[in-house]
Amino acid sequence: MTATLLIATLDVLGTFAFGxxxxxxxxxxxxxxxxxxxxxxxxxxxxxxxxxxxxxxxPPAALRTLTPLGVAAGAGLCVFFLGPVINRLRRPVMVLDALGLGVFCVAGCHKALEFGLAIPGAVLLGVMTAVGGGMLRDMLAAEVPRVLHEEVYALAALAGALTYAVALRSGMPAIPATVVAALLAVALRLASVRFGWRLPRAPWG
Structure with a gap:
C-alpha cells in the first residue's frame, strides 16, 4: 500500500467514524x-x-465527488437502523470521535504539506480538519463544542499533526509516520478521558 492510498483510506474511515x-x-x-x-x-x-x-x-473535495457525502450519509443510516448494536460499545460517541480525530489530523496535515505549507501552517490545518466536524456537530445539536471544554481534544489533534509533519521532515517513511501519528492522537484522546486529564482552568472562574 502506498502512502497516498493509505491517506485516502484513512480519510474515508475518518469520514465514516465522524459520521x-x-x-x-x-x-x-x-x-x-x-x-x-x-x-x-x-x-x-x-x-x-x-x-x-x-x-x-x-470546490472542496466533498463537493467534487459523491464519496465523502455518501460515506457520511451511509454512517447516518447505519446508526438509524443499527443504533442498538453500535451503542453496545462503551461511550460510542467518544470512541468514534477519537478515531475520527486521529485520522483527520494526519490527513489534513498531509494535504497541507502537499500544497507547500510550512510545518506550522500544515499542523494548524491538520487540527482544524480534525476538530471542525465535531464543532459543527455540537453547535447544530445545541451543545458547547467539545474542543472548548473537554479533556485533551484539540491538543491530541495537535500532537498527532505535529508528529506526522516532523516525522516526515526527519526522513521517516510516510506510512509509518501516518500510523504512529494517528495512533498517538487517538491514544491521547482516549487516555485523557480514561484518566481525567484536563488543561488548566482559570482559578477564579
Missing amino acids: LSGALVAVRRKLDLFGIVVLAVATGVAGGMVRDILLGDT
Missing part, C-alpha cells in the same frame, strides 16, 4: 431520520471542507 458520531448525537437529541443524516454528513465533511477552502482547493 457515526454525528448520527449518534442526533439520536440522543431525538432528531428524525433527516436530522440524523444531516448531522452525520455535517460532522463527516465539515473539517475537510474548511481545510480545502483555506488551501484554495475549490
Whole structure:
C-alpha cells in the first residue's frame, strides 16, 4: 500500500467514524431520520471542507465527488437502523470521535504539506480538519463544542499533526509516520478521558 492510498483510506474511515458520531448525537437529541443524516454528513465533511477552502482547493473535495457525502450519509443510516448494536460499545460517541480525530489530523496535515505549507501552517490545518466536524456537530445539536471544554481534544489533534509533519521532515517513511501519528492522537484522546486529564482552568472562574 502506498502512502497516498493509505491517506485516502484513512480519510474515508475518518469520514465514516465522524459520521457515526454525528448520527449518534442526533439520536440522543431525538432528531428524525433527516436530522440524523444531516448531522452525520455535517460532522463527516465539515473539517475537510474548511481545510480545502483555506488551501484554495475549490470546490472542496466533498463537493467534487459523491464519496465523502455518501460515506457520511451511509454512517447516518447505519446508526438509524443499527443504533442498538453500535451503542453496545462503551461511550460510542467518544470512541468514534477519537478515531475520527486521529485520522483527520494526519490527513489534513498531509494535504497541507502537499500544497507547500510550512510545518506550522500544515499542523494548524491538520487540527482544524480534525476538530471542525465535531464543532459543527455540537453547535447544530445545541451543545458547547467539545474542543472548548473537554479533556485533551484539540491538543491530541495537535500532537498527532505535529508528529506526522516532523516525522516526515526527519526522513521517516510516510506510512509509518501516518500510523504512529494517528495512533498517538487517538491514544491521547482516549487516555485523557480514561484518566481525567484536563488543561488548566482559570482559578477564579
